[in-house]
Amino acid sequence: MVSSILHSLPQVLVDGLTLGAVYAVVALGYTMVYGILELINFAHGEIFMTGAYVGTAVLFGFHALGWFEGAGWIAYMLILAAAMLFTGLLGVGIERVAYRPLRKAPKLISLISAIGVSFLLQDFVRFIAELRTGNYIVTGITLYNDNHKIATSSVSGVFGDAFLKTNTIIVFIVAVLMMVGLDMFSKRSKWGVAMRAVAQDRETASLMSINVNKVIALTFFIGSALGGATGVLFAQQYATIDPFIGYILGLKAFTAAVLGGIGNIRGAMFGGLLIGLLEMFAAANLGLITHGNFGAEYKDVFTFLILILVLIFKPQGLLGKAVKEKV
Amino acid sequence: MKKWMEHVKSSLWAQASLYTLFVLATSLSVYLMDKSAIAFLLLLASLLLLYYTSFPVKLKWAAAGLLLVIVIPFATSGGPSHESYMEVATQCGIYIAMALGLNIVVGFAGLLDLGFVAFFAIGAYTYAIFATPQANNFISGHLFPVSGSTFWLFIFIGGFIAALFGILLGLPVLRVKGDYLAIVTLGFGEIIRIIFNNLEKPVNITNGAMGLSSIKPPDLFGMDFIFPHQIYFIVLAILLLVLFGVRRLEHSRLGRSWKAIRDNEIAAQAMGVPLTLTKLSAFAVGASFSGMMGVVFAAKQTYVDPTSFTLLESITILAMVILGGMGSVPGVILGASLVTLLNIQVLTDVTQWLNELTAQGVINVPSALSPAKMQRFIFGAILVLIAVFRPYGLIASRNRKEDVEKLKERRSSAAISVNSTNGPSGGVTP
Structure with missing residues (x-):
């Protein structure tokens, strides 16, 4: 058993890190909004999904017009930019319409509004996709789909070889760039400082002449743009998308955010990578460990169990600080 | 007209006779017509109407019981769509x-x-x-x-x-x-x-x-x-x-x-x-x-x-x-009935109607937009709209009014009974 776990380990690592990078960037969106509004933005998973659809649609457009046939990287950059712009604005719009009027209402009400938005978006994307193509499950065009072999077996005989697409490397690089960029932004820039100030204490921040509404809108723009960009990466990596990918992926990304300590940007990155690795490990080895009784179909159960365990034993997350409740 | 409305509002008999008339008319039309979702919905609406009448509470319960146990099962039994109504x-x-x-x-x-x-x-x-x-x-x-x-x-x-x-x-x-x-x-x-x-x-x-x-x-x-x-x-x-x-x-x-x-x-x-x-x-x-x-x-x-x-x-x-109103029992009953009726009666009926129109070539509704598939959209919209515009729902919950005099009375009588059992020296009462 151990030998076959070791044999598949390189592939699990590659797949897990790729998936983990996707989770990490989506988790950033949750954690940023939660940090600033103390609201779980349920619609964030759907923003990710919308990003995937926008990217795929724009790429279809390029293909139909015959643009960038030879220069795939330009097309890649452009679809990323288009999806980011679209989902960023979408996020700002959602905040303006569905969350801002409820900022003083009980938390339960804004949460319900968020769930409503997420369902609206799912169905909206569903019927646009279905109207255009007749089927809401869309298989897009993938750039950089060629396979590489990493000869990990030459390092030691116990490992098998791992395979990855060029696109996997792109996913990883773009995700890391976005994470580092966001980290720099929140630590170094003036707007980043304002964002952290609003997250810490909204009223005092507004007394320090910070425009709170603008900062919140900016947070939503950045968080949603990151989510949308990840959607494009996801669509490129896994080729087939449907309007309901956002919900379960969003749930897992949220788990990642909680695992790392919600409101903590570095925590979300760490949590995302960890959840991705654990999930891939479970998918590959769960059946093996339980002698085929519980197979890969239980990998989601495994992730949710992690969430529940973290919330019970370490609700502040692995990297978060415990906060006392103020009366 | 206004005067007449006020008369209805104040007189129980006027309400009762109008209400009976409404129930009779709707149940008769459900009974006689082969398949009429509208008549059926109106018959169910009579229960909601009952909530807004000013009958005494016990009478309301009795009337609701009568409607649910006898009138509705009987009225729907007239036509071939009996089972679908009952479903x-x-x-x-x-x-x-x-x-x-x-x-x-x-x-x-x-x-x-x-x-x-x-x-x-x-x-x-x-x-x-x-x-x-x-x-x-x-x-x-x-x-x-x-x-x-x-x-x-x-x-x-x-x-x-x-x-x-x-x-x-x-x-x-x-x-x-x-x-x-x-x-x-x-x-x-x-x-x-x-x-x-x-x-x-x-x-x-x-x-x-x-x-x-x-x-x-x-x-x-x-x-x-x-x-x-x-x-x-x-x-x-x-x-x-x-x-x-x-x-x-x-x-x-x-x-x-x-x-x-x-x-x-x-x-x-x-x-x-x-x-x-x-x-x-x-x-x-x-x-x-x-x-x-x-x-x-x-x-x-x-x-x-x-x-x-x-x-x-x-x-x-x-x-x-x-939709009904969090914490409000009549509201939740209304909300559940509305959503269920929308879900299994209205949406399917509208879809069928649109399909017929499409088949006749009057309009062309693509199947992606068929209302039966729009449940998520509708429920999402309900959640957002209610949260933003009417956070307490259709029938907001109310706390029961306490009758202060009655409470005082109950309290003093309880105190007396405790005193009498403990005797005059029983200073500490729970």
């Missing part, structure tokens, strides 16, 4: 009971539960596993399926097991606050669905994605309950039980503790409300309603599979509670 009414009853259960958790106790349908699933599978040969796979002796007469017992077993799972879910979750709770319950709902979907090995318990079929129908003294117009009365009886329970609980000590926790957890704790016990009881009671209806659902469908218990169902029930 709609039965579904309404099932969803009302579930919405009332969720209302205890969300509306009274303020704990957002997004995996509520899991308890429904647990109830349904409890009956389904034992009322089919399925249970022979893990209990030896070929005792199963049990006969349909145990159905009545299973209603309570299903409720009990669902309540047990409610407590099991509640225990870890209690350390978690508000919005985390929503996520954990969402995860719990998914876990239950995935487990039911895959529990065919190592021991085949749920038969996986295939589901369980030919479940025994309920049986009372040799009579099988197969048709919707028979199941209707079972649902009605359970609904009455649930309604009675909710009304009694709402103003009880426990009910007031729930509301106290909802409004301010810390203040409630400071006033001596036991948090753990109170929250757990909310979970347990809410879950048990859902579990009972799950048993009925399994018996009605004679078939269960995991696709009936998705997140969409949980959100549908949530939409019912939010």
